[in-house]
Amino acid sequence: MSNHFHVLVRVPGAGADELGDEELVSRCRRLYGQMTRGQEHRLEALAEALKEGCEEAKVERARLCSRMHDISEYMKLLKQRFSVWYNRSHGRVGTLWSERFGSVLVEDRGHALRIVSAYIDLNPVRAGMVNDPKDYRWSGYGEAAGGVRAARARILEVLRADGGKERNWKEGQREYRQYLYCAGVEPERGGDGAPLQREAWSREMARGGRLPVAAALRCRVRYFTGGAVLGSREWVEEVFGQFRGRMGGHRRSGARTMKGSDWEGLAVLRDLLKDVFG
Numbered sequence: 608m609s610n611h612f613h614v615l616v617r618v619p620g621a622g623a624d625e626l627g628d629e630e631l632v633s634r635c636r637r638l639y640g641q642m643t644r645g646q647e648h649r650l651e652a653l654a655e656a657l658k659e660g661c662e663e664a665k666v667e668r669a670r671l672c673s674r675m676h677d678i679s680e681y682m683k684l685l686k687q688r689f690s691v692w693y694n695r696s697h698g699r700v701g702t703l704w705s706e707r708f709g710s711v712l713v714e715d716r717g718h719a720l721r722i723v724s725a726y727i728d729l730n731p732v733r734a735g736m737v738n739d740p741k742d743y744r745w746s747g748y749g750e751a752a753g754g755v756r757a758a759r760a761r762i763l764e765v766l767r768a769d770g771g772k773e774r775n776w777k778e779g780q781r782e783y784r785q786y787l788y789c790a791g792v793e794p795e796r797g798g799d800g801a802p803l804q805r806e807a808w809s810r811e812m813a814r815g816g817r818l819p820v821a822a823a824l825r826c827r828v829r830y831f832t833g834g835a836v837l838g839s840r841e842w843v844e845e846v847f848g849q850f851r852g853r854m855g856g857h858r859r860s861g862a863r864t865m866k867g868s869d870w871e872g873l874a875v876l877r878d879l880l881k882d883v884f885g
């Protein structure tokens with residue numbers, strides 16, 4: 608987006624993706640891109656030391672691998688690398704990001720991934736930057752529509768998480784695009800056929816009503832930034848049990864019903880202090 612970005616990433620558990628030494632060095636090369644002579648020399652020295660079984664190299668290997676399982680390290684490095692590039696490209700110095708990143712833990716099965724993915728891909732539509740999400744180049748769906756295989760594979764993975772069958776890209780694109788348009792773009796319409804405006808949505812909410820997902824995804828939904836944990840009620844309760852010691856003694860349950868729409872049974876860990884829609 609113009610002043611922020613959203614990412615939906617899977618963080619593997621430690622040891623879930625054991626890397627060979629060559630793959631580790633290859634990932635370091637991809638991370639740093641065009642390296643200085645000193646960086647190249649250090650990386651070559653590490654590769655050689657790993658072949659020889661040097662203890663110091665093993666410690667360095669463990670340090671590098673641990674960073675691949677830590678979302679905080681990932682975001683820190685991503686923002687730092689972008690800041691360095693941006694400052695060099697625009698002749699500026701100093702910090703670029705005003706705040707620390709915010710994160711929500713999303714269940715990797717069921718409806719949660721599909722809804723969060725669609726919410727992210729519809730960001731440029733909500734912002735009025737494009738009418739069709741495929742026209743926004745800097746998004747996962749835009750990349751997939753442009754033919755990038757990795758982006759297409761990720762969308763098919765999101766669809767499979769909802770319990771669906773294996774699909775090729777033609778089938779997956781049709782299904783995901785239909786969801787974006789039917790469940791994400793077309794707003795609820797009033798009696799005269801005109802789209803309901805934000806003021807009408809607010810009045811409906813004040814009467815205790817709920818917006819259809821179609822209308823809800825056209826709004827800024829604070830659950831996706833402030834809900835802490837998002838998924839089925841059973842899964843949110845499971846996460847709550849794992850981290851109950853951090854929740855305070857007064858909490859007896861973890862799952863909180865998502866308000867404002869029919870979210871297909873999804874729940875969050877944290878109630879909102881503000882309205883659902885911003």
